[in-house]
Amino acid sequence: MKACVAAFALLAASWPNAAHADWRDDIGTFRIGIVAEPGAGNTVPGLALLTDAYTKALGMKVEFVVARDYAALIEAQASGRIEYAVYSATAYATAAQRCGCVEPLVAPVDEDGAIGIRSVLVTRDGKVPDLAAMATHRIAIAPSDSIGGSLLPLAGLKADGVELSEDAPYLVRAASAAAAETMLIDGQADALFGWVEAMADGQPATPDGQSAVPDGQLADPGGTVARLEAAGLSKSELQVVWTSGLLRYGPHAVRSDLDPEAKRRLAVFLTNLKSMTPDVYDLLEAAHSGGFAVASSKDYAMAAAIVQFVSGKNGQQ
Template sequence: MVRYMIRLCALLMAMSQAALSQPRTEEPFRIGMVVAASDVPEIEGVSGIREMFSRALGRSVEVIAARDHEALVAAHVAGRVDYAIYTALSYAAAARCGCVEPIATPMTSEGAIGVRSILMTRTERALERIAVGAPDSVAGRLAPLALWPDAFEARSAQRLVDFPSAQDAQEEFVAGAVDAIFGWVPVSSSGENLPGGTPDRLAAMSSAGTESRIEWESDVLRHGPHAVRADLSRDMRQKLVAMLVDGTDAELVYINRAYGGGFVAASRDDYQPAVKILESLEAE
């Protein structure tokens, strides 16, 4: 995913001006989402999705399956869909055109709207060996390298130790083979850190969890947003936000199956950390 997010940034610069200059067709309202298996003939719950959006907007609705996030971003930027369900990084790529805006962030059933990347250290130990996660780990690698103030120095001094998975990194931290580890903690809509994530996992693995502390934490890395075309009318945008924020879990299940909760309103500023991560990847 990381590689094609970078490719998209070059593609979008060429597409965005052409897309903005083309006339927009108002009917039907088109919703784009990624379907993981390319051989799935129909999106699960598609009739319920169409009915919910049509009721909220008073318009006919079409649901379009994209084969991957690269295809979804391209369709949204080109105006072939009006509404898209993104990951945080795929939204950051789409946002380069200036033609899409987030309107809502999905929540988990526990009320988390995202995570913070955190650096956990052992008490009274120098940071000579710091565990980082797999190449596509957002909280365990991509966010720290982009947002941690000491990332450049630690990388230059070769103090970062790569691990193929969070589990491997956690085991080495517990065993004392590394001095610190990048991980994550869930965050509520009020910005409060919630139970769970790396601290709880380390505590469950051994008493090392009680001997460690959070040395640094990032800004909130929100779950991937639901976003619309920037030229969508204010009235329709408000109707969509109300539908998402006020909807029940049963109504929203097919458009929030990844997280299982409700939604909170979102803005461009909420996804600046994701934009910074993508910029950091481009600079490598």
């Protein structure tokens, strides 16, 4: 009898480890997908360091898969060929629309705390007091493929219930975002659609804690307003007439059916990576130097709105 009890106790003690081993055994090799840098082919800078870091975090074999573009990356994750992918915001939203089988784990943060961008309608000397007044003024807007200067404002306005046609006579297409700013500076436009850095809710928008819009949503410096000020316009000359929802920086996303323990290990690894192993962080995230923060699907509602807007526009062509 004692032998049976001892055997049962030993078996019970082994269950947690067996459960943890199961998901690793089921996966075999954990595959991480990234998009190739232009001109880099299939090479990944610091591949050995990155692979070693993820291997230690998960306690299993890890392999990086380099995709030629986001379409290929989305297809690979939707079909289950990779468990984890590094996306842009709109690529993640496209993947979520494609299969509903992905979820964000973390997203990068800038050194100043910005977590993404918001579109803004900026006017000078109060010439365009509100959205309704746009129709009687010249509004500069970036090229149609510009995320922050065109797609985000158009999708953001639609999400706010304001339908704005891309061929509206009062919209003046500039050759670039910088050209749109020049139009406002030179008086060729009364307002422009631009972008500003966005902070997490509750953080100050400016160094003195005075928020340009409710809820502390605008960061300073960064974005169109800061660029206009650097070009010589004073802060008092510029007014933000409208601000869009948040377009958060692109996430690291996993398949929703990934074992919860794997998700937990990855989240802990990534959110501590900047402080614990900054050289590995810099290899993984070159554009945003503030570390990773936990992200959720609701953070990408505006990215989804952009994807839907583009899909609707393509469907009309």
